[in-house]
Amino acid sequence: MHTLAQLRAxxxxGITRLDLAEGLSEFPPEIFNLADTLExxxxxxxxxxxxPDDLxxxxxLRVLFCSDNRFTQLPACLGQCQALTMVGFKANRITEVPGAALPPQLRWLILTDNAIETLPTELGERPLLQKLMLAGNHLRTLPPSLSQCHRLELIRIAANQLTELPQWLLTLPSLTWLAYAGNPLETEADAxxxxxxxxxxxxxxxxxQQLGEGxxxxxxRAQWQLANQPATPVAVKLYKGEMTSDGSPLHEMNACITAGLHPNLIRVEGRIDQHPDGQQGLVMQLIDxxxxxLAGLPSLASCSRDVYADDCRFSADVALRIAxxxxSVAGHLHRHGITHGDLYGHNILLNDQGDCLLGDFGAASFHTTADTLETRALQRLExxxxxxxxxxxxxxxxxGLSDEGRxxxxxxxxxxxxxxVLARPGFGEISLALQDA
Incomplete structure (x- = not known):
């Protein structure tokens, strides 16, 4: 983190990235002194x-983060920033998104946890749009113009007021990761x-000890003391109760429970009761x-693709065991009326033998288990x-992989x-093909 004193001195x-958090109520004009290099x-x-209007x-400037501030409108000046591709205004007070505020090269837009009711038609006129984070707003509809965004791969619309998913959304050719939990359109299976x-x-x-934080x-890590039995080592996840980019943590907890038992899932032992602060949490299997x-989170550069270590290599047997x-577990979830919404390498735990566990249900959503066109489309996105x-x-x-096998x-x-979308195979067919590979 940098300081205002350093900037003014x-x-x-020559820096390319500036991180400044000092309770600022006005944009420091000295930032313009970095115009030749700041990205x-x-x-x-x-x-x-x-x-400032002359931003x-x-x-x-390629990336701008202004989360946790006091904006009530996405600033129109952003639309004049020709190199700007990523815009993040999470957890503000935004109610209005002017079309003029959307940069022409927009690739990644984060407006999570605001109070937005409508989005401008111009959003669908940004052909490079790839990731769109809108969880925790007041949206009742999405602009039909988004049907033109053929590069859109990830969209988070959880915890809004949507009563249905637009049909065009489920036909987008590149859409891959969709989260819509906590809208009126979702089933009640989670509750x-x-x-x-x-x-x-x-x-x-x-x-x-703490094992991790998301x-x-x-x-x-914790010890679970059962009556008249030795203590059992377990993992305890305590939810923060805040809106994340994927949606509500409570929906994640519901999905973890609904998923049930599968060899490639982390087993849930139960919900925490009687926490002194009323905090929600799960007790889960402790992982060896x-x-x-398997992979690291996407970077600013990779946008929607995981980052793998340079030396990450597998034998064919291990790779096939993972696949x-x-x-298998994705098919299991679909049969239980759940789409994971975030099926990524960074959410997969594995050992050297290729034994693997799919985790992080933060983007999971519920759908009917009946074989409808909508259900089939939702599953084929995954x-x-x-x-x-x-x-x-x-x-x-x-x-270990022959040319024919490859x-x-x-x-x-x-x-x-x-x-x-609907021409893609389901996971039952995929599993059969992998068994024969």
Whole structure:
């Protein structure tokens, strides 16, 4: 994190990224002194409600973060920033998004946790749009012009006021990761599951070290003391109760419970009861430390694609074991009326043998288990996510795969990613194809 004093003293000359959070109520004009080099500007966590009309003087600016400020309108000056591709205004007070505020090169827009009721037609006139984060607003509809966004791959519309999913949304050729939980359109299956989950009294748990932290909560190693039995090591996830870019953490908890048992899922033991602060949480199976994340989160540059370590390589047997496990668990979720919404390498834990677990249900949504065109389309969106994952695995196989075997798997990848959504195979068919590979 940089300081205003450093900026004013000229000590930051030549930097490409500026991070400034000092309770600012006005945009520091000294930022313009960095116009020749500044590409990423992070002003999150201040008290700003406006930006200068001549922001376009920052001619190299590609990324702007202004989350956790006091904006009530997305500033129109952003639309004049010709190089700007990523805009983040999460957790402000925004009610209005002028069409003029959308940069021509817009690729990634984050408006999570505001009070937006409508979006401008111009949003569908940004052909490079790839990621759109709108969870936690007051949207009742989406602009039909978004049907023109053929590069749109990820959209988060959870926790809004949508009563139906537009038909055109489910035909977008590149749409892959969709989250819509917490809208009136969703089924009530999640609430039923929440009420049926076993309750585990907080007094029976003893927290130990923190294992990790995500947008929705913090995970701890803990000991679970059952009556007249030795303590059992478990993982405890305590939810923050805040709106994340995917949606409400409580919907994540509901989906984890509804998912039930599967060898490639982390087992849920029960819900936490009687927490002294009323905090919501789950008690889950403790994962062996030999498990690691398959990939890292997408970067600002990769946008919607995971980042893999340079030395990440697999044998064909391990890669196929991963692919079979994920296809199996995705099919299991679909049969239970759940789309994961975030089927990515960074949400997969694996060990050296290729045993894998699909985690992070923050973007999960519920649908009817009946075989309708909408249900089939929702499931086939997730098939594209699997196709991308399969391609990433294939690119990292260094031994044990014949030319014929590679051709078979590459053909499956292409079928999963084809632009005609309903022509993609379901996970039952995919699992059979992988068994024969």
């Amino acid at each position: 000229g000590e930051l000359s 990423v500007l992070n002003l999150s966590g201040n008290a700003l409600n406006s930006l 376009h003087r920052l001619t190299r 039923a599951a929440l009420n049926k989950a076993p309750l585990i009294d907080w007094s029976a748990l003893q927290l130990e 947008a929705s909560g913090i995970i701890y 430390p030999s498990y690691r994340n 079979r496990g994920i296809a 098939v594209r996510a699997f196709g991308i994952l399969l391609g990433e695995l294939l690119a990292r196989i260094d031994s 051709q078979v798997l590459e053909a499956l990848e292409q079928r999963c990613c084809q632009p005609d």
